[in-house]
Amino acid sequence: MNRTGTAMHSLPALIRRIQERFEKLEQIGSLGNRREDGFDRPAWSDMETAAMKYIQSAAEKAGMVSTWDGVGNLFLTTPGHGEEFVQVGSHIDTVPSGGNYDGAAGIVCGLEAIIPLKPMWERLNRKLQLVLWRGEESASFNAVCKGSGAAFGVCNPDILKHTNRDMSLYAAIQAQGFDPSFIAEKKATLGPEQKKKIASYIELHIEQAKRLETDGIPIGVVSSIRxxxxxxxxxxxxxxxxxxxxxxxxxxxxxxxxxxxxxxxxxxxxxxxxxxxxxxxxxxxxxxxxxxxxxxxxxxxxxxxxxxxxxxxxxxxxxxxxxxxxxxxxxxxxxxxxxxxxxxxxxxxxxxxxxxAPVEKLDPAIQHSIEASCRDLKIPFIEMPSGAIHDAALVAGQGIPAGMIFIPCRGGISHNPAEYASPEDLARGSQILSNVLYRLAR
Ligand SMILES: [Zn+2]
Incomplete structure (x- = not known):
């Protein structure tokens, strides 16, 4: 335990586990034998589902409980007390010929932020929940944040007609065993009661630019989303x-x-x-x-x-x-x-x-928690805006307190097979995330 009470696993062990998780994900939707060959995990594809199921089994092994919503978003929850949740989420789909870190970094770091807190799960006042949103990337079906949009009933039903490789979004959702009528009828998969229970939402993401790398700063505390x-x-x-x-x-x-x-x-x-x-x-x-x-x-x-x-x-x-x-x-x-x-x-x-709409200001209290965690762990940070859209924008649009953490990616490159985040940077992000989750859930 460190002085905020969070159980911190040793850094080398955390780095090793993160590396192993990415090696497993590298086998799903890979376009070749090497990471540099790129990835293809479109929204509501067999590859996206397989990647989600891998994370599901890892979370279940650690003792978390899984639920899929009506359109196929996945929620992995710690057992414990309290009605409310602190969510950490991201996506696991990729653009065609994309990298393995855009989205997946948030999922793997989220999982590896929650697992080390296991000795605390039962003692927290809120449950922790890892959310895997479907289809964040616009590259498939020409619409952004489709899974999180469907969760809150804000997707334009017209997107169901959009196609990707000759398959409509309607058919693709059905093919994965889920129900497109939620989007067709603008019916939220998370009802008002469930939505009320989300106390806060945090998303860790690679920066997709090179400010952090250039300035040698390991953590960006995101203040707004374009x-x-x-x-x-x-x-x-x-x-x-x-x-x-x-x-x-x-x-x-x-x-x-x-x-x-x-x-x-x-x-x-x-x-x-x-x-x-x-x-x-x-x-x-x-x-x-x-x-x-x-x-x-x-x-x-x-x-x-x-x-x-x-x-x-x-x-x-x-x-x-x-x-x-x-x-x-x-x-x-x-x-x-x-x-x-x-x-x-x-x-x-x-x-x-x-x-x-832009998120002109992400939740200040969460931003403070992230900054306090960075100070706690003596990790330098800067405040910065997000140029790209993320699922966090959809969540914040629902009035749920939301925050984001950026970690560096090599050369600032993303949506490209050369996309890369080092296990050390991922581990640092995961430690911060763990600390923030503890602060928000205790
Ligand atoms: Zn992303």
Whole structure:
């Protein structure tokens, strides 16, 4: 026991156990024989389920009790007293050709934060619960935080029609033995009574940037989470002969050219906003190449080297940690797009795919607990915002006190087979997490 009463296992033993857990996970959804070959564990796939079951069996061996909710989120709970829970959660799905640490770090560290507290479980006033959310990554089914969203009944039912490798989300949920009607009917898998029992929620995650590594700081205490607005902009022009058609908008309705000018316009708006001091990032990650979307919009294939472009589209992901700014900025962006469409004599359709409000301030009491734990264990930390969305944002959106801990990842690289977090950094994160859980549950 250390002076806060937490049972701390020796660091080398913790490092060894964490390493073993990751070695087991490396065998699930691996794209080759080595970690560097990358991973593929899409939402509601056999691989995601297998990874969840591995953690389930490890938790059960340690004496925890498991329950699956209606859509297949997994809850692993310590026996003990008290009606309330302190949750620690994350996800275990990956992007295609992703790494083994985005999400899984939070699950493994969460498990290895709860197990060392075993001598205390019965003495705590709240139970500890490890939550494995399904399908956090947008890469499958084009929607973010699907499992945590379903738990609280906030997923847009339209996402059930979204496909991944020719399978709809509806079918994928059924194929894993769960019930998509929760999402279809916006019915929370966690009822109001269960939700009330969640006293606090913490998520540990790799930073997915390189500030911690660069500054040599092992722990980031997350203060805010950027929200996002995602748009799909479809532009319709008119096909015509590239040689015969004179230049100028009297003759040409060139969709691809209009898209290029739209992108320049919105990039300039972004640079201007940042210069003025706003928190903002934006990315046009897709231009005409979304395979599933193209199946339903085959006109994109009518584009050719010798044609004025009849149709094109791009997707835009805009993020900020300031709600009011994000709302106004998106309005401005839509105006710029409309103006460029007019200038190039093309039609434009803007569809909002997703709007997720920022968490401007994560729970201050949890933040203090994390900082106090760092001081306790003499581990340096800094306060920092999260650029990426995490399940913690969905939980915080429900009014549940939520906090996040970042640990370094090598080179800041994520969503890439080269993604890596060292067992030492993971173990330090796990120790902090353990200490925080004890503080929140005692
Ligand atoms: Zn993640």
């Amino acid at each position: 929200g996002t607005v995602r748009l799909r902009v479809e532009v319709s022009g008119e096909a015509n002969h590239s040689g015969g058609t004179p230049m100028g908008i009297r003759y040409r309705k060139d969709a691809n050219l209009a898209i290029a000018y739209m992108q320049v316009g919105i990039h300039e708006a972004c640079s201007y906003a940042i210069e003025k001091g706003s928190d903002l990032v934006q990315t046009a990650g897709i231009v005409n190449i979304d395979g599933d979307f193209n199946k339903k919009h085959p006109l994109v294939y009518a584009n050719s080297l010798t044609k004025v472009s009849p149709y094109g589209y791009f997707a835009l992901d805009i993020r900020s940690n300031n709600t009011a700014f994000l709302t106004d900025y998106v309005k401005d962006i839509k105006k710029i797009i409309q103006e460029r469409a007019k200038r190039f004599n093309v039609e434009v359709k803007i569809t909002e795919i997703l709007r997720l």
